[in-house]
Amino acid sequence: MxxxxxxxxxxxxxxxxxxxxxxxxxxxxxxxxxxxxxxxxxxxxxxxxxxxxxxxxxxxxxxxxxxxxxxxxxxxxxSAPDWLIPLLNAVEENPSKKWKDYELSQLGFSPSRVRRYFKKTHGITFQAYLRMSRINNAFSKIKEGQTVTQSAFEQGYESLSGFSDTFKNMTGFSPGKPGQIITINRIVTPLGPMMIGVTDAGLCLLEFTDRKMLETQIEILKKRMKTEMITGKHPMIDKVSAQLDEYFNGERKSFEVPLVVPGTDFQQKVWNALVQIPYGVTRSYKQQADVVGDVKAVRAVARANGENHISIIIPCHRIIGSDGSIVGYGGGIHRKQWLLKHEFENH
Known part of the structure; x- marks a missing residue:
């Protein structure tokens, strides 16, 4: 430090x-x-x-x-070890490439050895570094005024397309519903920075920037809402940020934020059940399945929990194993432990 x-x-x-x-x-x-x-x-x-x-x-x-x-x-x-330098050079030359383990092996690199080096030297795995770099590159280029199409293409996001500079001025192009443009930005929390996405209707994305599923969540959200993203400021971002500050300071136990949660009927039923779990209370996957109305749908409930794209405010961290174990949190088990301890102490 x-x-x-x-x-x-x-x-x-x-x-x-x-x-x-x-x-x-x-x-x-x-x-x-x-x-x-x-x-x-x-x-x-x-x-x-x-x-x-x-x-x-x-x-x-x-x-x-x-x-x-x-x-x-x-x-x-x-200085990096000699055996790794060719790979580092290749990554720098093509930062948008999504390197797979089998591709590393074909080039003569041991995926586990590469992973250990990055974890020891930088505190993250090789794949986590690639993922965060792609997101940061795309985020920065959109922020600089480049079209989403250009940025997405250059950073490997094949499904991000159709947005141009003219769209910023709302001239002759209006995909999705009026007012449904997703404004994204980053906010800082005690557990690390989070990416936030809002529309005029409410909050639609709140996730830790290092989450493995973030790229997929963004693509799904954009497809379901039939819209695009721009970086910038928005009153809803300020509102959510202020309430999160109160939450982390132990001054808030519930949120007063309108949510935009496009999804299947089952997913929305699961997410609504999550919101109903009181502050400082935990529930097992089986108990949540029972609340949803199908005690046999434990796996489906767990999957829907993992597809939640609004962390903390839709409190999937309050779901634990039947034996009381802390399992299954996309933002990282260490964050889930922190959140549960924080709510227990301030309950």
């Missing part, structure tokens, strides 16, 4: 000086470009107000930054 005695001023000065003594101590995110660098990066130095510091590459990725191509921070500051 960044040592408590290191001030932002000291780290910024280290960045200006390209001080190698700080390599491995922190990385710096540049707000204006959306990239993150190591302290010794030779690129043009940003202004003080345009930077923020992180303890490691994982934290920078989770906050939406992508790796700098000049200083290449995803390579260990001491």
């Amino acid at each position: 960044i040592s408590s005695h290191l001030s932002s001023d000291e780290m910024y000065q280290a960045l200006l000086d390209r001080n190698s003594h700080y390599e491995g101590v922190f990385v710096v995110g540049v707000k204006t470009t959306g990239i993150f660098c190591r302290p010794t990066c030779s690129a043009r130095k940003p202004k003080y107000e345009n930077v923020e510091f992180f303890k490691n590459t994982k934290e920078a990725l989770c906050h939406g930054y992508r790796a700098c191509k000049v200083c290449r921070p995803m390579k260990n500051y001491q």
Whole structure:
């Protein structure tokens, strides 16, 4: 972690000086470009107000930054092992590629060895790094004003298409229902950054940015709502963010946010049952199936829980195993444990 005695001023000065003594101590995110660098990066130095510091590459990725191509921070500051360099070069040349384990094996790389290296060096698996990089690249390009079609194509999102700059001005093109454009952004929480998506009608997406299913959830949501996404500000984002702050501070036990949850009748029945679970209370998958009306539909209920795309506010974290075990949470078991403990202590 960044040592408590290191001030932002000291780290910024280290960045200006390209001080190698700080390599491995922190990385710096540049707000204006959306990239993150190591302290010794030779690129043009940003202004003080345009930077923020992180303890490691994982934290920078989770906050939406992508790796700098000049200083290449995803390579260990001491240098990556020779056997891995060809793969790192290939990833940098084609950041949108979705590398599969069998493709790694065909090129002579051991998937498990690659996974262990990334986990040890960066705190995330190789696949998690690729996933976050794709999302961050697409998010940044849309934010810069590029069309969703261009961004989606370049980042490998084959199903994201049909949106153009003219759409931003609402000129001659209006897919989906009026007012149904999804505005997305990132918000910071004690459990890590989350991606939020809203329409004029309400909240439709709230998920941790490092969740494995995030890409799939975005594609499904867009298809069901027959609309596209833009990055920006929206009063609904401010409202949800404020209520989440109150929740994490132990000051709120229920949310007053309109929800937009397109899905099958069964999914909506399961999600509605989740919302009815009181703060600080847990329910087993079997109990939830009983509430839904089919005690034999335990697996179907569990699957619908996993397809929930509004974390915390639709509290799938309150579902546990029949034996009391904490299982099955897309945002990570450590987050589920934190949320349950937080609600128990503030109940």
